Structure formats: structure tokens, C-alpha cells
Amino acid sequence: MKFSSIKTEKNGAVRLFLLDSSKFFERIRTDANNFIISFLRTEATPEHPERYRRYSEVPHICATAELCRQENGALGMAAFNGLVVLEVRQVMSAEACEAIKRAAMEMPMTLAAFTGATGHEVIILVSVARADGSFPTTELEAEAFYPQAYHRVARIYDASLPQRVTRIQPNLRHTFLMPLDKSPRVNTNAAPYHINEGAETTAADELEAHLLALPEQRSEQEMDMTAYQNYERSFAEAEKRIRPIMSQAPVRSNAWFKEYVTGMATALCEMRWPEEETVCHLWNHLKFKDVEGLTEEFVRRITEAVYTEAEANSSYTAAPHAPAEPLMQQLIRRMESRYCFRHNTVMGYTEYRSNHTWVTPWAPVTDKVINTFTTDLQLSGLNVWDRDVRRYVHSTRIRQFDPIDDYLFHVDGQWDGRDHIRALARTVPTRNAGLWADWFHTWFLAMVAQWQGRDRRYGNAVVPLLISAQGMHKSAFCRMLLPPELRSWGYTDNLSLSEERPVHLAMAQMLLINLDEFNRISPQKQQGFLKNILQLPSVKVKRPYASHTEEVPRLASFIATTNMPDVLHDPTGSRRFLGIEVTGNIDVSQTPNYTQLYAQAQAELQANARYWFDDKETAAIMQHNRQFQQLSTAEQFFHEFFEVVEPTDSGAQWMSSPALLMAIKQQAGATFKAPSLQAFGRTLCSIEGLLYKRLSTGRVFCVRPRF
Secondary structure (H helix, E strand, C coil): CEEEEEEECCCCCEEEEEEEHHHHHHHCCCCCCCCHHHHHHHHCECCEHHHCCCHHHCCEEECCEEEEECCCCCEEEEEECCEEEEEECCCCCHHHHHHHHHHHHCCCCEEEEEECCCCCCEEEEEEEEECCCCCCCCHHHHHHHHHHHHHHHHHHHHCCCCCCCECCCCCCCCCEECCCCCCCEECCCCCCEEECCCCCCCHHHHHHHHHHCCCECCCCCCCCHHHHHHHHHHHHHHHHHHHHHCCCCCCCCHHHHHHHHHHHHHHHHHCCCCHHHHHHHHHHHCCCCCCCCCCHHHHHHHHHHHHHHHHHHCCCCCCCCCCCCCHHHHHHHHHHHHEEEEEECCCCEEEEEECCCCECCCEECCHHHHHHHHHHHHHCCCCCCHHHHHHHHCCCCCCEECHHHHHHHHHCCCCCCCCHHHHHHCCCCECCHHHHHHHHHHHHHHHHHHHHCCCCCCCCCCEEEEECCCCCCHHHHHHHCCCHHHHHHHEECCCCCCCHHHHHHHHHHCCEEEECCHHHCCHHHHHHHHHHHHCCCEEEECCCCCCCCEEEECCCEEEEEECCCCCECCCCCCCCEEEEEECCCCCCCCCCCHHHHHHHHHHHHHCCCCCCCCHHHHHHHHHHHHHHECCCHHHHHHHHHEEECCCCCCCCEEEEHHHHHHHHHHHHHHHCCCCCHHHHHHHHHHCCCCCEEEECCEEEEEEEECC
16 A cells, blocks of 8 residues: 655645555654654644644655545545554653554554654554445545544544544544654554444444544644744743742642642733633643543633632722623623634524634534533523523624635635636536536536525526436535535435425525435426426525524525436426436546635636526527426327428328317327316427417417328
């Protein structure tokens, strides 16, 4: 197998090298000629190697997959290595690292264990496979398989190692800095641990992973990285200040920890640190968290007491006869000091995360979270009720956040000028590749324009319909159209059209709806409800627990898949569908370059590119879709007994719809179940090439009997 070495140059170019695994283990035994890893260990703190001035020169290693350069310029997976990367961080000494390596190698599925770049973490490579011994072959399969494998083996190694595995977000492309270990431990005969993909990760697994997770460091590119580094630097300065004045209490005793936390909280308060930032850094820098009584709540109570006393002694304290701070104002001050809030305008609920520079994910404010907020406030001495907390959290004081605008803003202006949208369309093999690429390009622009609300009069009424036999990756292609940031909440392929309310709510919250197995939708639904919702620019919905109905802009566009070739039932013409016959397996082996895809859409829409189909294209679409039209029984019998001709042809007759229906009944006999005369007339008008004219008695059609 081959590991991938990734390095970003000063000009932003990404260089990719492949290393054979055996050569990699030999490579990490010695440092590079410029001693880049050795200096990293001396100049950078173990928790924050990115402070190293030559940090950008250290290669990043991806051991989980062999990467390759795709046509669109992005890095894609060439092969899955069958490995899960576990990391044990914040290891205190080289002896502790060796102990963890020895314990890891006792597991039969451990391929290797070695010390990481900073010297304070151990990296463990675990061999895994599917239950049948096979490996995922495509990147989509590997992305689904890897998180399951990670959670399973992490729990197993927790029970075997002297120190718990540090929980990180499982990512197929997880990288670590080029390590340095004179004696890496390698077992080339590691037996893969078999993962049963059918057993999905349970809620308990996810909860455990969340509770055990250490806060992740932010990427260098994030805006608050500089602030985070400044906090860490001043934290180290505060430690230097209090060390000389610490008493001689036994180390790791309750008295020592209380004195240390009190002294640090006081020093950081004097440095004007926010209270929550102080709590977070103090708790995450404490090394011995197994001491009885040493909890985050212990640190929080001491910090609150220090900050409260400092506020009381401040020269800015209100005069003795000034009115006390209102209870709601105290509640808001404490809530805003401890948490960040935003109202997700797409999902319609408030989200929160801890108010500090450590990365924590945004989560919705549920009833359980409200109860937690209330309990914490009451423990801090505020006599508040859950209704007080809910009144604030669900008020207009919370800032608005639109995840769609946020994503499009970050890709805006990054288009490289290449046509990535049509390139994505060409991964779908079809007989009309050029036509399909043009149609897909227009539809893709319409989807993005729908999110932006560019046209409030019309919705994106066109639906690409992928038609093929089973197993050609149609659903996987549809799922790949959205980037992971939006796909996790903005994509669905299990929407039922049986009830209008859930459909309208999904159209207001989802970005892309896949009408999977389109042939299950009845002709009545196609010609009625579905045609109606496809053209809606806005929908009226009543959100869960809401007291009123509101009109909101529609966000969702539609795409569909089916295994049946004759699925369109509209006798007046199916102009709302782009029927595409897929002639081979869709190439889903490469992850689309989402930044370029949506940057291109942004750039073209800003340049006023057309994102709707004109009359000529609509006529071509209707003509193209006739091959997928399911003929009604009446139309089939019509073609059986009558021929469409010109008036000048021999044998041509002008017959009314009642006369034609009566003639078909006489010729077909009891096998023909006649429709209503009105429905039969609509069927005749939709037959291609059938001429008619109006008389005082009604329409007559030009036909020639075959009997």
C-alpha cells in the first residue's frame, strides 16, 4: 500500500507524493537534513505545533488512502488502504509513548504504532475490512465505511491502552504531521478487524464519541486562530507568574489544584480574559483529571467566584444606591458570556456552541438543552425558570444565520474559469452527452439561483430524470451534487408525496430532493400534485410547534431516478422533466471539486447567465421525452386502428372524437375500457402529427382507418 504525503507551497500550490508503506516506516526513523521535526519538538508546544515558524514545511501524511490528482484539480481517492488512524494525544513522556506503543501492538489488527511529530502523541494504524474481507472500492463507499470502522476500533483500543484514544472527527482523508520515531513498531502480518456495515452506529456510540471528544484545534485558515494563539501565549505567561507564589501543598492534591485554579483564574481575570475562555483553557490544560473531585464544574465554580469578587471590587461598580441589575439582564449576560447563539433561518431553530476559541460544533437548542441552561443558571445563584431562558433564546436578540449564503460567500470569486459543471454532467454516460451536459448546466444554475431567491415569480420547475437498470450509481450521483457542508441537512431521497404538509416543509428546508424510484408515483400524482409543487416559488408551511402558517421562499430543487423507461404520464407533454437514459455505470469514484462547481455557478449567475429553458429548448425537451412517455390504453388502441395522415392522402377522413371512440369500441370489443369523452379528446390533441380543425359541431381529426 502507499501513503500520501501532502505539502502546501508558499504560492498555495498543493504538492502530492506517494510513499510505499515500508519506505515510510524507514523514512520516519531519522529526521530530514534540515532537522525540521527536531526543531518542531523544541520550538512548538505539544498542544500547538502550528506555532512553529516552519510549520508549513512539514509534510502531512494520509495513511488511510492513496490519493491522486483528479481532472478537476482536486485530490481524490485512488485506493482505500484498509486502515483506520487512531491518535493518543497529550502523552506526558517518551516512556509513556513507548508503553502505549507496546499495548497497541498486542492487538492483532495493529499494523503500526509510532510517536508523532511533536513527541507527545502516539499514532496507531489499525487494519480493517468489511465482514466478507473486502475493501470499499470507491470514495463514496469508503467515506461511509470509515466512520463506522473508526468508532468500533476506538472503543476496543480504549480498553487496552494505558490512555484513552483521543476522539477526532472520523475523516477518510485524515492527515498527521510527518512523524519522527527511531523505533516504530510494525506488524506486517496484521489481521484486519472485520466491520459489519449492516450494524449502523447507534445513538449510544455517537453520544460516547461526543462525551469523550477533546476540543479540536481550529485550522490555521480560520479567522480566530490568531486570537486563540494569543490566549494560549498569555496563559503560559500567567503560569509563570503564579508558579513562584504557589505554596508547598502536595502536588495533585485537592489543596494544590484549588490553589492552582484560583491563582490562574485571578491572573487571567487581571489580563481581562472572558470568563468562559478562562474556564475552557484551565480545564483543558489540567493534566491529571482522574483526581477525585477535580471536575469541570469545580473549575467553573472557582472561576465564577474569582470573577464575581473582581467585579465587586472594581472601581466601575455601581454606586451603593444604584438599582440592582435586572434578573433578565443577569441571565442574558451569563448566557452570552458562556455560549454563542445564532438562529438558523433555513432550519427555523436556534443553535448554540460554547463561547470560546476552541472548536465546538453548533447544535440545536432543544428542550433538554433549555433544561441544562436553566440548571446551570440556578446553580450559579440566579433564580430563573426555563420559561425565562426560552424567552431569551427564542427572541430577536439572537443573530440571524443563513448557512446557504455563508457557503456561497466563501466560494465566491474562486472560479478558475474551467467548466466544472458540464464536466460533472459528463460522468453520466448517455447517448446524447452534449445535449445532457447543456441541460444539466442550465438546471444546476437554476438550482443555485433557487437557493439565492433570484426569481420570486417562478420556481425551478425542471427535474432531471435518470433512467437505467439497477446498480448504475444514479442515487450516488444525486447525493454527490451537494457538498458535505450542505448535504448533511439539505438532501433527502425518502420524501413521500402522499401528504402535502411534509412536502411543503421539505421544499422550504431542503436544498435538493431526490424522487427516488420515480415510477412509484402514480399518474394522478404526476399530473396533479407534482406538477403543481414543481412550479411554486414559495410555500405556505406551519413549522413544528408553531402557532401560525407562514409563507416562506422555496429552496428545494428536484432530481429523480427510476429503473423503468416509460414513466411519464402527462398527455399534454412532459416539459418539466429531463429524461436521460443512462447507458453505463456513472463515474462516482472521484469527489467533485465543490468549491469550483459552486464558484462557477456564482460567477455565471452574477454575469446574468440564463438559468431557465427558452421555448426552443422546451420544445426539444418535450420531443426528447416522448420516448419515455407511457401511452394510455386509448392512445394505443387508436394507433392500432387508425393512422395519422395528411388531408391530401388517399383514404383520409375527418372524424370527430365521439366517432373515433365509437369505432375503437366496435373494433376492440370488450377488451377496451373506454375513457370519458373529454379525456379521450385530450389524448387525441396530444398525439404528435394528428391534424384537427374546428367545426360548428366540434373538433374533427384527420385519420385513415386501418380496418
